[in-house]
Amino acid sequence: MGRVFSTDQVPPQERLAYWHEVICRTFIQLDDEQAGGGAFRGQVRDRDIGPLQATRILTDPMTAERGSRHPRSLEEPLCLLAVQLHGRTIAQQDGRQAILLPGDLTLFDGTRPYRVDFQGRHFDHLVLRFPRTALEERGIDTGAVTVRRIALDSALGRLVTPFLLNVVQAADTVDPETGERLAGMSLDLIATALASVSGVERPPASPGEELLRRVRLYIGLHLSDPQLAPPKVAAAHNISLRQLHRLFARAGTTFGRWVREERLNRCREELGDPRLAGLPIAEIGARWGFPDASSLSRSFRARYGVSPREHRRAAAVDLSST
Structure with missing residues (x-):
């Protein structure tokens, strides 16, 4: 079973600081997080599926930003695939901007600056975190595909989003070997979807x-x-x-x-x-x-x-x- 972190048991005035600590410790180093007025609420659930870390984030409206001050040499190069479930997100990285609606996907490079604005009364999304090499081995230049929206109503969006959600749901009911296989299938689908929005073709198979x-x-x-x-x-x-x-x-x-x-x-x-x-x-x-x-x-x-x-x-x- 995965881990769960929630602000519900934290005094209101300490919640944002606690949230920042949880995100930085379990997910990725961020420089700044700002929430709207009122008592902030947020919850993180994470679990591992082979080489994938699946993190479900439920939060009130807020802004999160990762700057350029984190030494890349001290971090494993990671990618983050965000699956919007509820609410609206404005995502920015590498000079590009995307507006994500429920069911949409986009990719972030976890080693470079980015900004996300979580909008809506309540925000809910799933993030899959994995080594950048997992995409590079599949012929994807991550710099060309960050913050490119893959819409739920696109051909690949209709295929990839439900598949990833089903994989995460099944994570606690499959054995490690099956989890590894599901992770590999997920990464294959993610690479295929990203190639479709970048014009980058995967290396031809034999x-x-x-x-x-x-x-x-x-x-x-x-x-x-x-x-x-x-x-x-x-x-x-x-x-x-x-x-x-x-x-x-x-x-x-x-x-x-x-x-x-x-x-x-x-x-x-x-x-x-x-x-x-x-x-x-x-x-x-x-x-x-x-x-x-x-x-x-x-x-x-x-x-x-x-x-x-x-x-x-x-x-x-x-x-x-x-």
Whole structure:
């Protein structure tokens, strides 16, 4: 479970100083924070997902600024991807300005000066913090993409924003290995979205890597099909069964193992989702390609050591205790 910091237990006259200390200690060094009138309120929730640190920030209207006085050599180069959830933000960095509305995304380079004005009666956003090298390795020049708005109503915004929110929601219900994989998928999507607003193209993948990417995407879109099998996938991509199995072998897995893992991951996420608490377990399994409750139960217990029902019950207890 992640950490939670709140101003609610702090005397009103000390809240802004406490908030500044919390942000600087757990998030990033800032030079100045100014709040509007009245008793300031704010809350920070953070958790780790592989190399990603996910921080949920809820606050009253305020302004935060990072200047140029922090020695870059003493800090790990970090990037911050902001996902606006509620309210309105005016973001500034590298001579650019963006106005963010709910669902919009933008990137900050954590080593350079920036300013954010959080507006609205209440402000809520999610920030994903990760090493700058994670984007550089994916062919992104961060200096070209800071504070470029990726709108929720854009093609990539509609894909990336819900995916990132679902990953963060699932963070407490997946094992570390799955968390690492979800983080990698998140960074791939983030890089793709950033490339789309900068004109920077990612380095071309090898033919084998590109084919595996397309095969995995196809599988992900057809996990609900209980008849999903190698011949069907191979035919959809005009390759032989031998080529298909070789693709997965080069990635260190097998077709069957990868499909089973993806299906179990989806089931585990939905079993831990309180919004789906009324959905029968068998129906969740059927949504992801398990023909009946018993086949889901056997696979689930073999993978996670508990039954689907036990996992759902434990997730509900964890949620009620937070």
